[in-house]
Amino acid sequence: MQKYDIIVIGGGPAGLMAAGRAAELGAKTILIEKNNRIGRKLSITGKGRCNFTNTLELADFLKHFNNQGRFLRNPFSSFFSNDLIDFFNNLGLDTVIERGGRVFPKSEKALDVVDVLKKWCYKSGAEIKSNCEVKQLIINNDKVDGIKVYNKTENRSIQYFSKVVIVATGGVSYPRTGSTGDGYRFAKSIGHKIIPVRPSLVPLEVEQEFCMKLNELNLKNVLVSVWVNNKKEKDAFGELTFTEFGISGPTILTLSQTVVDALNNNNKVKINIDLKPALDNNKLDTRLLRELNNNGKNHFREILKSLLPSKLIPICSELTGIPADKLCNQISSKERKKLRVWLKEFSLDIKSARPISEAIVTAGGVDLKEVDKKTMSSKLVNNLFFAGEVLDIDADTGGYNLQAAFSTGRMAGEEAVKQCES
Ligand SMILES: Cc1cc2nc3c(=O)[nH]c(=O)nc-3n(C[C@H](O)[C@H](O)[C@H](O)COP(=O)(O)OP(=O)(O)OC[C@H]3O[C@@H](n4cnc5c(N)ncnc54)[C@H](O)[C@@H]3O)c2cc1C
Structure with a gap:
């Protein structure tokens, strides 16, 4: 022995x-x-x-x-x-x-x-x-x-x-x-x-089915926040990646522990993505107004090209209710506000976390x-x-x-x- x-x-x-x-x-x-x-x-x-x-x-x-x-x-x-x-x-x-x-x-x-x-x-x-x-x-x-x-x-x-x-x-x-x-x-x-x-540092599953269309889309420099029962709990700045089930990437992994704990307590959890964190509401509104004025005879989708990755354009049009082929000079101030709010608060409902076997850490x-x-x-x-x-x-x-x-x-x-x- x-x-x-x-x-x-x-x-x-x-x-x-x-x-x-x-x-x-x-x-x-x-x-x-x-x-x-x-x-x-x-x-x-x-x-x-x-x-x-x-x-x-x-x-x-x-x-x-x-x-x-x-x-x-x-x-x-x-x-x-x-x-x-x-x-x-x-x-x-x-x-x-x-x-x-x-x-x-x-x-x-x-x-x-x-x-x-x-x-x-x-x-x-x-x-x-x-x-x-x-x-x-x-x-x-x-x-x-x-x-x-x-x-x-x-x-x-x-x-x-x-x-x-x-x-x-x-x-x-x-x-x-x-x-x-x-x-x-x-x-x-x-x-x-x-x-x-x-699970800690784990990807999340999202309710909205349109996420599947965004699979592999990587967003950089976005501000992502967790909302539990409509109260903001935590945020993280950086990258977010869409997956076949929902969302992942450094910001989501960082926020995932907060999400997991909130879901375990049967709370309603939302992830908000601020797609334009460098611009406050006023600056973003000024920019949108300028884009719309400069592109009066173009379709709405044309100005979205300068604001969003192409995969997000149909989603933006669907969620704001502004038809992609609407002429920019026909977009109302109410619609412009809707667009501004959506760019700052692209919201996803969280269904669950992926299983612990897929977590980076336990x-x-x-x-x-x-x-x-x-x-x-x-x-x-x-x-x-x-x-x-x-x-x-x-x-x-x-x-x-x-x-x-x-x-x-x-x-x-x-x-x-x-x-x-x-
Ligand atoms: C995809 C991925 C990427 C990651 N990237 C990073 C990163 O870049 N930076 C970072 O800080 N962390 C990262 N992590 C986390 C990091 O890898 C872990 O926190 C770290 O490996 C934990 O080290 P450990 O030695 O405690 O356990 P482990 O690395 O899990 O090692 C445990 C070992 O024990 C062995 N073992 C288990 N049971 C038995 C048994 N009964 N008999 C004999 N052997 C056994 C296992 O086979 C294993 O080899 C990542 C994790 C994953 C999954």
């Missing part, structure tokens, strides 16, 4: 960072991954480019999390974005900072991030076993002693024993990447409370109240640590989620080593 100092369950960013760091500090470490290769989800992040962190200052960085700021202050204080950038640079991975402080590998390849992490783990002395699915924690006298594993390659069950176990199994979104919620099951089986999981997870924020260790079971998305941590898009996975993973790895030595 082989005995390790530390077993890490899960070869995502949290698990790889935990295992590499623990091994680097001298602990006999093994990482167990159920897929035939590590870092599957990591390799598709940031549309394959991996936006692994953000250069915002800590106070502003924390604002992008949903109420987990207090918990994350410790792991971020010991290993933050500048440390992560240095870490990758020292491993030979050059990085670039893009719009909004988003940091990517210079090669624009998420696979390069997986590759340097894997090499670093091996160089540090960590053992990696892939195609092995952890089925259960072995607990004796309120202390974790090891894990039961099914080795898919050898088609047999096997047990591994260790002084410490780190659970870094991720959430439940994109289950084909391996995150199928196993960590919640492990945590629950030993008495941990699981905050109910729900909200909910192991209750942070039962995890020591200075070590990532369980407050209920000795020698057990958690890291990454298995915890009740979720943030906006922008590199925050991966930084949280790396920082909590690093802290778990370091503290697990201290635990082994004590």
